[in-house]
Amino acid sequence: MKITIKDIAKATNVSYSTVSKALNDSPLVKPDTKQFILEKANELGYTPNYSAKYLVTKRTNTIGLVWPEINRLALSELASQVNNQMKKQHKQMLLSINDARESIDLFSKMRVDGMLLFEEELPQDQLPKILDVPLLSYGVPTINQFPTIGVKHELAMELAVQEFVRCKNQSIAYVGVIGGSGRRQQAKENGFRKAMEKVSLEPLFIQTGGLDVGDAMREVRDYLSEEKLPGALICSSYDIAIGTYRALRQSGLRVPEDVSLISYDNIPQFAETEVPISAVGVPVELLAKTLVDELIHLIENPGHEHSGCELIPELVVRRSSQNVR
Amino acid sequence: MKITIKDIAKATNVSYSTVSKALNDSPLVKPDTKQFILEKANELGYTPNYSAKYLVTKRTNTIGLVWPEINRLALSELASQVNNQMKKQHKQMLLSINDARESIDLFSKMRVDGMLLFEEELPQDQLPKILDVPLLSYGVPTINQFPTIGVKHELAMELAVQEFVRCKNQSIAYVGVIGGSGRRQQAKENGFRKAMEKVSLEPLFIQTGGLDVGDAMREVRDYLSEEKLPGALICSSYDIAIGTYRALRQSGLRVPEDVSLISYDNIPQFAETEVPISAVGVPVELLAKTLVDELIHLIENPGHEHSGCELIPELVVRRSSQNVR
DNA sequence: ATGAAAGCGCTAACAC
């Protein structure tokens, strides 16, 4: 049924090793022969078998992206940009949207060249400790774990808080998952606490319980019905910001006239909301490029584990925070 | 470096064929031996090599999802539900977010058991005609192409138009890509034309040019600045609906008081917008289940190609269309 | 119940 190089060999009257060389564009094959073989291969509808190839080369040229939480826009944008970067490096990227354990397991068995992990709910220490495949995590760097690219979340939160303070906002709340198990979320929350401490303000919190747009919308709405709303909100992600905004609008509150907003996640989509939303975070292209470069470094220099780094976030001011109280 | 069954064989003093049997839980191996081998394998950190396995079994138990447009929420929800269904069927799902040609190519070389294609911009006839791997498309069924699961788009548009008519809306516009090359979008557009014809109303159009939230927001905003807005809008997808809604709000228009809205895509997220949005479409779980069942059928009954079917859409009325004019 | 050996499709020495 399936065409193999042996079939091509038969059809062209050369040995199958010559076919192999021709297909791999080896200089050891006479151009005419090569040409002829290639044509025949095409004609027969030959599709190389990557499994067989891998078995001898030990390279799949494929990397796996472990991405359990598929519908978070900021990560979707990151995934997309990572994919572009990978293409530039001639690596194929495959995604798995099962939970981290399962995905890592599958990719390991597939023998991808490397893996990228978007950390979310699952604490890193629940993952397999030893792995034969290099894995780079986008999360929170720690010792004795996978190499990790992180973000200086404390600095991000400082930038946001300082901007609010500059605009004379004293009453600042953090909207997001509080006390959850996801390490990126924990880091943001802690960053906020420390940033508020630095300016001697009392940190306020709105617990969303989850990371979906709907979680934020529900919880902010409930909060509004019971408590006095702070004048300034720092949302922990794009989706949280969208949910928060919707809840505010439902209650007739205007942004930035009644409430100022700054969100975490530095992605262009914030410019395209009803009211453009100010944001802090590492620019997504930079994040993508760093992740890809670092992973490829890891693949090509095994053992050379430097445990990762933390990138510098930036503040992008848009309309949602433009109101001096 | 990497542990193979031969290493386990050595460590347990059995032949590697026995190890193979033990690892595959064959009844031909004595329970004690099996147990011992399994323990040793675990201890050594053995990870099966799927490539080698495939080479002999011709099964990867893996299906590939070709999904070029990653940040469309409705498709992201569908992908997620498809993944769940696959898990139930003990199939691993892998995604590729490169363009359709490249993704299909990669999955073919990987010899996945089957492929699922979310059709979008690329017309189906630009894809390879013969494929050794079964491919099921989510798009618009046609003869002489891949088997395809579609939607009765005309009926969907009828449901929407009729609902508007029932609420005394005479001025109805379709918001989406007009005259594009994507077949799903074409089908929606045509469905709208026919549905309007049936009720003898003049079809109006707002061209978004693209499928992103931002495209819709920009174009609807521009439209508003130049033309009189129709009283009722049918948005072609979730993202288009969100963009449209944002543009309306920016212009101070209220939904449904000033404008009524019904969107294509039957996903639960429509209940969680600022104003819950009415929608038509095949319920996403049904769509997911049908796609998975049909693909598995295709894999297990090669040659038995029935060219696909069109599912029945449903109307879900929410607040965005609840205004009798 | 266990082992020996063939072979899946391919690459990479090495020989000619």
Next chain:
DNA sequence: GTGTTAGCGCTTTCAT
């Protein structure tokens, strides 16, 4: 330049 061959890690007859 081209052919021969070993072997990658595994499953699967077929012997024992």
